[in-house]
Amino acid sequence: MSSTQHEANVARGLKAAINNPRVSDEAKESAQQRLDNIEGATTEQPTTEHENRVMGGYKATLSNPNTSDSAKQHAREILDAASVEDYSGSNQAEFDEHQTRVLAGYKAALNNPRVSAEAKKHAETYLKEQGAL
Structure with a gap:
């Protein structure tokens, strides 16, 4: 684990302690101070x-x-x-590709013998809502 990942994990733990009602005020203050030190060191130059x-x-x-x-x-x-x-065009193309793959997955579910009847019904409903069936 890199030191950056370690710091991120420590910061998450400190934030959790600060927001935990079972943690004492003294511990919350200590956690806040440590968090301020970590964030001060890491937020000066965002990656x-x-x-x-x-x-x-x-x-x-x-x-x-x-x-x-x-x-x-x-x-x-x-x-x-x-x-x-x-920022508009390339992201729209990615979104369209994602939607195409989602629809293909639901269509595949309709023909898969290992998919439950309930799941097939859901897939069929979704495809009808999307106008793909």
């Missing part, structure tokens, strides 16, 4: 990988049909402020 994941989350927000318009607008603002280029 490129972390930034990519965050921006990827905002990109995914734009193509998620269950996301509100205000959340999509916020995601656009963040991506524009970060000068992320071409």
Whole structure:
């Protein structure tokens, strides 16, 4: 395990202790101090990988049909402020490919003898809702 992963695990544990009602106030204060030290050391220069994941989350927000318009607008603002280029087209293609694979999986379930009748009924209902059957 890398030291970065170890620090992340420690930080998660400290956050859990801070929010645990069974932990004493003294222990919560100590955990908060340790967390501040860890976050102070790690948040000065965020990693490129972390930034990519965050921006990827905002990109995914734009193509998620269950996301509100205000959340999509916020995601656009963040991506524009970060000068992320071409965030609409490539993500839509990935979303379309994902949807195609989901539908193919449900269609395969209909013909699989090891799938229960209940699961086949669910697959059929989903496919009808999506207009794929």
